Amino acid sequence: MESKFCILTETEDLKTLISSTEDSLQIERTKTLFEEIRASINNNDEEDRSFWRPVLPWGGVYTIRAGRKAISCTPLYVKISLKNTCTIDGFLMILYVILRDNQSFPREVGIFLGRQFVEHFLYLMDSYDYTTVKMLWIWDRMSKRQYRSVIHHAALEIDLFGNEHENFTKNLETMMSTMQESLCTNWSCPARFQEFIQKTININPPHELPPRDPIQSAVDEFFCPKIILCKELGCNGLREFSQRVFCHGPPPFVILNMQLWKSEELSYVPYHLALSQHRYSLEGATLFNKEEHHYSAAFQIDGYWMHYDGLRSDNLILLNKPPELLLLSSLVYIRASDK
Numbered sequence: 001m002e003s004k005f006c007i008l009t010e011t012e013d014l015k016t017l018i019s020s021t022e023d024s025l026q027i028e029r030t031k032t033l034f035e036e037i038r039a040s041i042n043n044n045d046e047e048d049r050s051f052w053r054p055v056l057p058w059g060g061v062y063t064i065r066a067g068r069k070a071i072s073c074t075p076l077y078v079k080i081s082l083k084n085t086c087t088i089d090g091f092l093m094i095l096y097v098i099l100r101d102n103q104s105f106p107r108e109v110g111i112f113l114g115r116q117f118v119e120h121f122l123y124l125m126d127s128y129d130y131t132t133v134k135m136l137w138i139w140d141r142m143s144k145r146q147y148r149s150v151i152h153h154a155a156l157e158i159d160l161f162g163n164e165h166e167n168f169t170k171n172l173e174t175m176m177s178t179m180q181e182s183l184c185t186n187w188s189c190p191a192r193f194q195e196f197i198q199k200t201i202n203i204n205p206p207h208e209l210p211p212r213d214p215i216q217s218a219v220d221e222f223f224c225p226k227i228i229l230c231k232e233l234g235c236n237g238l239r240e241f242s243q244r245v246f247c248h249g250p251p252p253f254v255i256l257n258m259q260l261w262k263s264e265e266l267s268y269v270p271y272h273l274a275l276s277q278h279r280y281s282l283e284g285a286t287l288f289n290k291e292e293h294h295y296s297a298a299f300q301i302d303g304y305w306m307h308y309d310g311l312r313s314d315n316l317i318l319l320n321k322p323p324e325l326l327l328l329s330s331l332v333y334i335r336a337s338d339k
């Protein structure tokens, strides 16, 4: 006798999810989500720029039919409800826009996240399947300790409350990894040669505002060679750090973790940025509302800036002025083409 309550393995579930959405996608849509957004913003008629369609709304409820193996189990339907998804929603939106707006990026990002993941991700976003795309991220990219989940009767509740850099940025594998070597001047240092690899780009605000662009200065500081006192126990040598380099060449896009910056330090965000001698340009940002512990995102398509907020009834609006009372959580830059 099989157990009465049947929970599928995550890979099984994921496969079931993908195939069942492919089967049940009956609503005929002529345009992908990206084409739809682009058509709306480029519409000259101000009245007709309708972003009425709910785009990637907060949370999500999904009723999945258990796979063939589970047919004899009860219940046949398992509901999954998602909570506090804003820690991934804004980045999913930005990732989608970046991948659809830059022809070679899906292939490049696929090297790190897997070709199949990228294909599924684009397919689900293109076809407005917002809950499934979140499930894809949670099961394919996140580790279990990054979220809380409980089972209530026949429903699985997944709560993504937390920090968006933990839930999204850290799960981009080694795409943004940088490496810095260091050597201590003291010959008897217990660990003379060291190699530091960092998966994310956390840039610290300057101690005092530099005369030039503070963000470019902070990025330069992150990549530049430096000499500091060696921290090895009993060593009084100097540790010389080499220039920091990207482990796998300049990534198609970078996410700068800006959560330590105060808003007065960010009066100016540069459009162009040089990272380790490669040119990048501003594509988007994620924003944080401290009182509500809520994230939203801004990004640009065809020169128009848009603001996405999964909790708002109009999720996607054109941005005419900077959103107020929000702190910057991240800045997203894409690699400039070599042309």
Ligand SMILES: [Zn+2]
Residues within 6 Å of the ligand: 184, 185, 186, 189, 190, 191, 192, 230, 231, 232, 235, 236, 237, 238, 239
């Ligand atoms: Zn040392």
